[in-house]
Amino acid sequence: MKVLKYFVTLLALGFSLASAYDPAPLQDFCVALNSSASAVFVNGKFCKDPKLVNANDFFRLGLNMLGNTLNPLGSKLTPVTVEELAGLNTLGISLARIDFAAYGMNHPHTHSRGTKILVVLEGTLYIGFVTSNADNNHLFTKVLNTGDVFVFPIGLIHFQLNVGKRNAIAFARLSSQNSEVITIANTVFGSKPPINPDVLAKAFQVDKNVVNYFQKQFWRDNN
Numbered sequence: 302m303k304v305l306k307y308f309v310t311l312l313a314l315g316f317s318l319a320s321a322y323d324p325a326p327l328q329d330f331c332v333a334l335n336s337s338a339s340a341v342f343v344n345g346k347f348c349k350d351p352k353l354v355n356a357n358d359f360f361r362l363g364l365n366m367l368g369n370t371l372n373p374l375g376s377k378l379t380p381v382t383v384e385e386l387a388g389l390n391t392l393g394i395s396l397a398r399i400d401f402a403a404y405g406m407n408h409p410h411t412h413s414r415g416t417k418i419l420v421v422l423e424g425t426l427y428i429g430f431v432t433s434n435a436d437n438n439h440l441f442t443k444v445l446n447t448g449d450v451f452v453f454p455i456g457l458i459h460f461q462l463n464v465g466k467r468n469a470i471a472f473a474r475l476s477s478q479n480s481e482v483i484t485i486a487n488t489v490f491g492s493k494p495p496i497n498p499d500v501l502a503k504a505f506q507v508d509k510n511v512v513n514y515f516q517k518q519f520w521r522d523n524n
Contacts, residue, residue, distance in 0.1 A: 332358040333383050333390035346383060346390045359388035367468075368400035375405025375463070383478040390478060397473045401426070401463035408486060409460045415480030417453040417473050419461070421445045424469025430459035458485060491519030 332354050333346035349358065361381055368377030381396040383389045395415070399407055401424065419428065429442035430453050444464065445451055453459040455476070463469040489501065495516050502509040 328391075330354070330359075330388060331391040333387040346387075348390070349387070354388075359386070361386045364396075364398045364472075368398065370400050370402035370405055370468070374408055375402035376400060376407050378407065382480075393476060393478060395475045395478055395480060397475070399461065399471045399473060401461070401469040401471075403463060403466050403468065405463045405469075407461040408484060409458050410482055410484040411456055411458045412453075412475060412477070412480040413456055413483060415475040415477035416455040417459070417475050417480070418450065419445075419453065419471050419473045420450045421447055422470040422472060423447055424463055424467060424471075425465040426469055426471060427462045427464045428460065430454065430457045432457060486515075487519060490515045495520070 330351075331346070332349040334349045335347070364379065364381070366379075368379050370377050377400045379398040379400070381389075381398075383395070389395060401407070424447065426445045427442065428445055428451055429440055432439045432441075433456075443449075443451060461471065489496065490512075498509045498512040498516065501512040501516075505512070
């Protein structure tokens with residue numbers, strides 16, 4: 302009886318771990334639909350009838366176009382997730398193009414559902430990620446040049462900064478059809494409704510006026 306109990310516990314743990322990642326598809330493809338008519342629900346999307354699927358469901362153009370970096374961060378991310386390319390549904394991958402103006406930045410963020418591998422097409426990027434609390438928040442950094450590749454482990458906070466005087470371009474591949482982006486500054490200071498300033502002042506060990514200032518910046522940008 303005790304062995305059976307342990308087996309059930311391990312089985313439940315296995316299922317919980319497996320559910321943390323995109324499941325392997327049990328069919329050739331499941332082109333995503335937003336309508337439930339004559340469709341099957343898989344991975345948060347309805348599947349298009351395979352008889353109606355065509356090559357355009359697996360195709361997207363436009364990643365040769367420069368992104369508009371005229372914003373405070375000086376960067377522009379052009380995603381190719383299941384939201385932009387329906388044929389990605391259930392395939393467990395996605396892609397993004399990231400354009401950087403001179404000294405532009407893709408600010409600290411994390412992907413809760415995917416590991417990222419980044420390749421630099423043009424320019425020089427200072428990149429890094431920070432490990433979890435259990436590893437004492439160790440910072441790993443590197444300067445990447447054209448053709449260099451770097452991997453960011455799933456769930457860890459990471460960033461990219463263009464340290465060159467010219468524009469830079471990078472492409473990122475993620476191990477999820479929708480890896481989810483959690484931008485640290487926006488999440489902490491731009492949440493709706495806002496987090497109580499007393500909480501943030503205590504957490505960051507700063508005066509509450511500092512917190513109020515940052516929250517105003519993000520609420521102004523988000524409205």
